[in-house]
Amino acid sequence: MKDTVQFGVIGCGLMGREFASASMRWLHLAGDIPRPVIVAACDLNEANRRWFERVPECRHFYADYRELLADPDVEAVYCAVPHHLHGRVYADIIRAGKHLLGEKPFGMDLAACRQILDAMAGHPGVFVRCASEFPFYPAVQQMVRWYRQGAFGQIIEARFAIKHSSDMDLNKPINWKRQRAANGDYGCMGDLGIHTQHLPFRLGLHPVAVSAQLANLVKARPGPDGAPVPCETWDNALLLCQGESAAGDRFPMTFEMKRMAPGCTNTVEYEIDGLQMSARFTTDDPNAVYYTQAVGREQAWARLVVGQKTLYPVITGGIFEFGFSDSLLQMFAAFVSELRGLPCEFGCFTPAEALESHRLLTGALRAFEQQRVVPLADV
Numbered sequence: 001m002k003d004t005v006q007f008g009v010i011g012c013g014l015m016g017r018e019f020a021s022a023s024m025r026w027l028h029l030a031g032d033i034p035r036p037v038i039v040a041a042c043d044l045n046e047a048n049r050r051w052f053e054r055v056p057e058c059r060h061f062y063a064d065y066r067e068l069l070a071d072p073d074v075e076a077v078y079c080a081v082p083h084h085l086h087g088r089v090y091a092d093i094i095r096a097g098k099h100l101l102g103e104k105p106f107g108m109d110l111a112a113c114r115q116i117l118d119a120m121a122g123h124p125g126v127f128v129r130c131a132s133e134f135p136f137y138p139a140v141q142q143m144v145r146w147y148r149q150g151a152f153g154q155i156i157e158a159r160f161a162i163k164h165s166s167d168m169d170l171n172k173p174i175n176w177k178r179q180r181a182a183n184g185d186y187g188c189m190g191d192l193g194i195h196t197q198h199l200p201f202r203l204g205l206h207p208v209a210v211s212a213q214l215a216n217l218v219k220a221r222p223g224p225d226g227a228p229v230p231c232e233t234w235d236n237a238l239l240l241c242q243g244e245s246a247a248g249d250r251f252p253m254t255f256e257m258k259r260m261a262p263g264c265t266n267t268v269e270y271e272i273d274g275l276q277m278s279a280r281f282t283t284d285d286p287n288a289v290y291y292t293q294a295v296g297r298e299q300a301w302a303r304l305v306v307g308q309k310t311l312y313p314v315i316t317g318g319i320f321e322f323g324f325s326d327s328l329l330q331m332f333a334a335f336v337s338e339l340r341g342l343p344c345e346f347g348c349f350t351p352a353e354a355l356e357s358h359r360l361l362t363g364a365l366r367a368f369e370q371q372r373v374v375p376l377a378d379v
């Protein structure tokens with residue numbers, strides 16, 4: 001495929017580099033999907049910016065993102081900066097007429113998300129999506145297919161979780177994700193929420209009311225000089241919602257976002273229980289999806305190994321296992337495909353879904369503060 005999409009990257013940290021790596025791995029995709037070519041990189045931090053000198057086609061380096069936005073070589077931007085910058089920077093990207101793949105939570109709060117949507121309203125030709133890679137695991141896509149075929153029947157309950165344990169190390173140094181000024185009031189919910197929401201929202205499983213339990217377990221962490229610095233954000237969040245499906249089923253729906261979950265390393269878990277069938281996925285067993293089979297009047301859990309049966313075919317044989325960086329490659333392929341109007345069976349998280357995410361998280365903050373169930377129609 002000769003077509004390419006010329007990208008600028010704003011934010012050359014952890015995720016900026018993941019995108020650079022995925023763009024260099026395009027050969028892995030078996031189909032003709034336009035390749036993202038990173039031509040420009042922007043970061044305030046010189047060392048992070050210079051890391052992009054490793055990217056062969058990257059030729060423009062900026063400390064000010066507005067200079068990158070004025071660069072006529074840049075058609076689209078992948079932006080991975082701290083949350084307090086999302087509202088302003090994403091809106092500026094859109095107003096500059098550049099397509100945008102932004103990062104979660106797509107605005108530090110509801111107001112910032114609306115600021116991005118307002119910019120979109122004035123620039124309808126700009127294609128905008130938010131990154132979220134876990135639904136691209138082939139085992140999750142198998143759940144999607146079953147759901148769309150109506151295999152679950154009436155929904156009994158649904159559970160979506162992401163759990164980390166690195167914060168269990170009380171000596172882990174402070175960073176911006178653990179400070180309210182850059183991470184906002186959501187804390188772990190802003191950092192982790194979209195990973196739990198992309199799948200249900202896309203399936204039409206929506207929370208209509210929320211109650212919340214939030215915990216700030218670690219109040220201080222070592223700063224750059226080792227002295228304790230306030231660690232102000234929520235570490236763990238458990239949201240119990242009333243869920244509603246497109247078919248009108250009402251059911252309990254939980255969203256768990258935890259930085260302090262013993263033994264977990266970015267463990268994502270999805271489970272949908274239905275009267276006819278139930279299914280669950282965990283990144284602890286990323287190659288497989290578990291589902292129930294009826295045995296008379298009982299249900300037996302079966303484990304189906306899915307392998308590399310990806311949405312966008314890859315050169316790797318179907319029998320081999322799938323992992324995190326594979327999911328990022330699939331997600332970037334989905335973004336570029338949708339941008340170019342090519343087939344896209346399951347796209348990246350949309351701005352409308354991001355708005356729903358913000359209404360849920362804002363409702364959860366209110367629910368915890370007021371110790372009540374908050375109808376999301378009120379948020």
Ligand SMILES: NC(=O)c1ccc[n+]([C@@H]2O[C@H](COP(=O)([O-])OP(=O)(O)OC[C@H]3O[C@@H](n4cnc5c(N)ncnc54)[C@H](O)[C@@H]3O)[C@@H](O)[C@H]2O)c1
Pocket residue numbers: 010011012013014015016042043044045048063065079080081082083085103104105131132133190191
């Ligand atoms: N999709 C995922 O799985 C995933 C994982 C981690 C983080 N994220 C998201 O990615 C985003 C970035 O997180 P990260 O982990 O890469 O953070 P990071 O701290 O590693 O990188 C952020 C970069 O932004 C730069 N930066 C800060 N202000 C800037 C400015 N004004 N102009 C240009 N650059 C600036 C910093 O110097 C840093 O290099 C966040 O929104 C986060 O939630 C997504």
